[in-house]
Amino acid sequence: MNLTVARITARALLGRRRFLLLVPLPILVIGLTILAKAVAPDSADQWGLAIINGLGIHVLLPIVALIVGTAVLGAEIDDGTIVHILAKPLHRREIILAKLAVAVAVTVVVSAVPMFIAGAVAVSPRYGLGLVVGCVIGSLAYCSFFVLLSLLTRRPVLLGLLYVLLWESLLTNLLSSTRVLSVAHYSIAVAESVGGSPHLLTTRVSVPLALVMTGVFTLVGTLLAIDRLRSFTLTGETS
Amino acid sequence: MSEVTGSYAAPAGAGATAGVIHDIGYQRYTGRRLSRRYSALSMYTHSVRTAYGLGRSGKAKIFPFIVVGIVFAVAVIAVVLRSQFGRVFINYLQLADGVTAPLLLFVAVIAPELVSRDLRAHTLPLYFSRPISRSDYAFAKYAAAATAMWLLLACPMLLMYIGGLFSQNGGFAGAWRETTEFLQGLGYAAIFGLIYAAISVLIASLASRRAVAAGAIVGVFLVTAPVVGVLTSFGGDTLQKVAPLLNPVTLVQGLQVWLFGGNGPDIGSFGPLYGAVGVALIGVCLMLLLARYRRVS
Numbered sequence: 199m200n201l202t203v204a205r206i207t208a209r210a211l212l213g214r215r216r217f218l219l220l221v222p223l224p225i226l227v228i229g230l231t232i233l234a235k236a237v238a239p240d241s242a243d244q245w246g247l248a249i250i251n252g253l254g255i256h257v258l259l260p261i262v263a264l265i266v267g268t269a270v271l272g273a274e275i276d277d278g279t280i281v282h283i284l285a286k287p288l289h290r291r292e293i294i295l296a297k298l299a300v301a302v303a304v305t306v307v308v309s310a311v312p313m314f315i316a317g318a319v320a321v322s323p324r325y326g327l328g329l330v331v332g333c334v335i336g337s338l339a340y341c342s343f344f345v346l347l348s349l350l351t352r353r354p355v356l357l358g359l360l361y362v363l364l365w366e367s368l369l370t371n372l373l374s375s376t377r378v379l380s381v382a383h384y385s386i387a388v389a390e391s392v393g394g395s396p397h398l399l400t401t402r403v404s405v406p407l408a409l410v411m412t413g414v415f416t417l418v419g420t421l422l423a424i425d426r427l428r429s430f431t432l433t434g435e436t437s
Numbered sequence: 438m439s440e441v442t443g444s445y446a447a448p449a450g451a452g453a454t455a456g457v458i459h460d461i462g463y464q465r466y467t468g469r470r471l472s473r474r475y476s477a478l479s480m481y482t483h484s485v486r487t488a489y490g491l492g493r494s495g496k497a498k499i500f501p502f503i504v505v506g507i508v509f510a511v512a513v514i515a516v517v518l519r520s521q522f523g524r525v526f527i528n529y530l531q532l533a534d535g536v537t538a539p540l541l542l543f544v545a546v547i548a549p550e551l552v553s554r555d556l557r558a559h560t561l562p563l564y565f566s567r568p569i570s571r572s573d574y575a576f577a578k579y580a581a582a583a584t585a586m587w588l589l590l591a592c593p594m595l596l597m598y599i600g601g602l603f604s605q606n607g608g609f610a611g612a613w614r615e616t617t618e619f620l621q622g623l624g625y626a627a628i629f630g631l632i633y634a635a636i637s638v639l640i641a642s643l644a645s646r647r648a649v650a651a652g653a654i655v656g657v658f659l660v661t662a663p664v665v666g667v668l669t670s671f672g673g674d675t676l677q678k679v680a681p682l683l684n685p686v687t688l689v690q691g692l693q694v695w696l697f698g699g700n701g702p703d704i705g706s707f708g709p710l711y712g713a714v715g716v717a718l719i720g721v722c723l724m725l726l727l728a729r730y731r732r733v734s
Contacts, residue, residue, distance in 0.1 A: 216649065223660065230667050238671035245671040252663035261656060268648075276646070355648040356546070359655050363538060 200288060203296040207270050211304060214273070219265055220308050223258050227312035231319050243398060246320030250329065251399050254313050255382050255389075259336045260362040263305045267344025268354040270297040271423075275348065281432065290427045298345055298420060305337040321398060328393020336385035339412045342419030343381070349426040377403055381415065384408035477573040480564075484581030485588075488547040497550075504543040505589065508536050512593035516600030523604070529594050529622025530699040533629055536590075537686055540629065541658055544586055548637035549650035551578050556645035562734055571730045579638050579726065586630035587623075594622045621697045628692055632715060635722035636685055642729050658685055678705040682714050689715075 211217060227249060234245040271294075274280040283293055310333040317326030343361075348354035369376050377383045386401040387408035403411075483492075489505075490498035515527035527535065555561050564574055598619040605611040637654045644650035661684040668680035681687035681702040690701035692715050695708030704711060 219653070219656075226660065226664065230664065234667065234671045241671055245667055248663065248667040248670040252666045253660075257659055257663055261659065265652070353648055355652045359545075359652060360542070363542065363655065363659065367538075 199295045199299060200292040201296070203283065203288070203293055204300050206283075207297050207300045208304070210273065211266065211269055211300065214269070216265065216269060216273075220262055223262060224308055224312040227253055227258055228315050231312075231316045235319050242320045243396075246316070247398055249316050250313065250320065251386075254309075254316060254329070255332070255336070255385055255399070256367060258312065259305075259309045259333060259385065260340060260366065260382065262308045263301075263337055263340035264344055264355065264358045264362065266301045266304050266308075267341040268348045268358060270301045270348075271345055272348035272354050278432075280430075284427075284430065291424050294345070294420060294424045294427055298342060298423075301341040301345060302334075302337045305341055306334055309333045309337065317393065321393070321396060325393040325396075325398070328389040328391070331392045332385035332389025335388045335408070335412050336381055339381045339384060339415035339419075342416045342423070346419045346423045346426070349423050349430070377401065378407070378411070381412075384412050388412075473568045473570070473573065476567060476569045477577050480569065480574065480577040481581050481584075484551050484578055485584050487551060488581060488585035500546055501543065504539045505592075507539045508532075508589055508593045509596070511536055512596050515597055516604075520600065520604040525601075528699075529597060529618055530625055530693055530697060532594065532597065533590050533622070533625055534690065534693075534700075540586065540589065540633070541655065541686075543589060544582065544633045544637045545651045545654040547585055548582050548634070548641040548654060549644070549647035551582055552638055552641040553645055553647045553650045556642070556733070557647070565734075572727055575642075575723075575726045575730045578642075579634055579723065582634035582638050583627075583630040586634055587626050590626035590629060591623055594619060594626065597622075625693055625697060625699075628696075628715070629689055631719055632685055632689055635719045635726075639722045639726050639729070642726055642733075662686060674705075678703060678707050679710070682711065685718075688718070 230245075230249055230253070234249065235242070238245065271280070274283070284290075310330040313329040313333050314326040317323075317329040344354060344358050347357055351357055365376070366380050366382050380403075383401045383403045385408075386399045387403045387405050390397055390399055390401070391405045486492050489501045511527065511532060515525075515532060518526045533540075555564070561574075565571060598615065601615045601619070602612055605615055607614065636657060640654050640657065641650040644653060665680045665684045665687050668683070669677045672680060681691050681704065687702050688711065690699075691704045691707075691711040693699045694701040694704050695711050
């Protein structure tokens with residue numbers, strides 16, 4: 199973990215126009231929560247489920263993680279400035295860990311704040327805290343996965359979208375056993391156990407399994423990313 | 438010495454008229470000059486081919502043809518089920534609804550392919566220095582994306598139609614009913630193409646990086662979907678029937694319910710509103726697209 203690399207990454211991430219993509223989503227979640235609370239305060243379990251599950255866990259968290267996770271390293275690979283970092287006498291591990299830490303931190307801040315507000319308004323402050331923990335779990339797994347993707351392919355955003363859209367949204371609804379390999383369900387499992395009753399979301403993934411799988415996602419993603427960056431070759435633009 | 442110099446030096450008076458440098462055969466173009474429409478049409482056909490990766494490298498064909506394979510696979514399953522069990526499991530409208538996710542990915546990939554690459558590679562000045570105008574370019578690209586989407590649905594529907602004609606046993610009346618349903622399916626595919634392409638090409642024209650454009654396109658569809666869910670979860674009767682307007686996917690399904698009476702969101706008596714919003718959406722997207730190409734270079 200190198201603080202200079204982390205600082206440069208954070209500045210590049212927050213200083214780009216692309217970062218503006220992250221603003222509408224949290225505002226949408228908070229705005230809808232306030233609107234729903236004002237219009238129908240009694241049916242909180244219905245709109246709470248729709249906001250937290252449909253919009254928060256399945257869209258906000260993965261999309262924010264995708265934008266941030268592929269930007270921390272992918273943007274530098276794309277515009278070629280990765281050369282400057284690779285040429286410094288730094289261990290590749292430090293580069294990856296710094297980038298990953300920034301990605302996770304930004305993702306957690308952007309996703310956990312609206313989720314806490316949604317959870318606190320819809321159910322209880324404790325439930326909101328549960329969602330925050332769930333967001334941390336999800337951010338860890340998603341970010342390491344997407345950082346790895348940006349090293350493995352030239353089109354990390356496309357592949358990440360395929361994972362989010364086809365695997366998490368479509369397949370986990372059709373074939374319930376694929377939930378074991380779905381990051382969204384790890385977040386749900388952990389959030390539900392921390393948030394306590396009343397339960398809003400349900401998942402078949404147990405908490406220990408969710409924690410172990412998050413660890414596996416994070417660890418394997420990070421190690422593979424370090425390995426890929428170690429033997430990284432610079433290539434031109436894809437045709 | 439002075440003799441030699443004199444023979445090489447040009448005479449002061451004759452040089453201007455008699456001096457021929459070299460004739461290397463430059464000629465004016467005397468062939469037929471094709472119209473502006475012709476170049477716009479070429480741009481359109483070229484773009485439709487680009488969408489499917491035809492005339493491009495093998496790598497560019499992989500993704501479009503995976504999607505083509507998925508849609509055809511569903512159509513083949515529909516034909517086989519129908520011929521084996523004698524009743525319709527998947528009709529034309531349900532085919533389009535069933536493959537919405539692959540269709541969405543398809544348009545999210547081809548729209549940046551058609552539009553963003555030109556921005557990235559700075560080829561627009563080359564196009565615009567030809568007789569083709571900026572609006573021609575925008576319309577050609579939009580029409581190409583919509584056509585590619587339509588073909589993606591229309592060809593498997595044609596397969597289902599042929600299979601349906603042979604497996605129906607209602608005689609001429611049955612064949613006629615099959616034909617009207619097929620035409621409805623083609624119309625629905627056109628609605629799909631027109632609306633999805635309008636949104637996608639507009640977004641793609643704003644981003645020069647293809648990955649960003651693809652992400653933004655999917656993002657628009659992905660983010661608006663749960664908003665519809667949230668609004669219907671707490672809204673009253675009217676809001677529940679109007680909320681699907683906010684998401685292109687449910688908007689298209691609502692149009693289907695209104696025009697063809699298929700399965701989809703409950704739109705009540707708001708059908709004409711769905712029609713108006715659909716037309717307005719296409720109109721606004723095209724106007725913004727034209728405005729974008731009026732300025733970009």
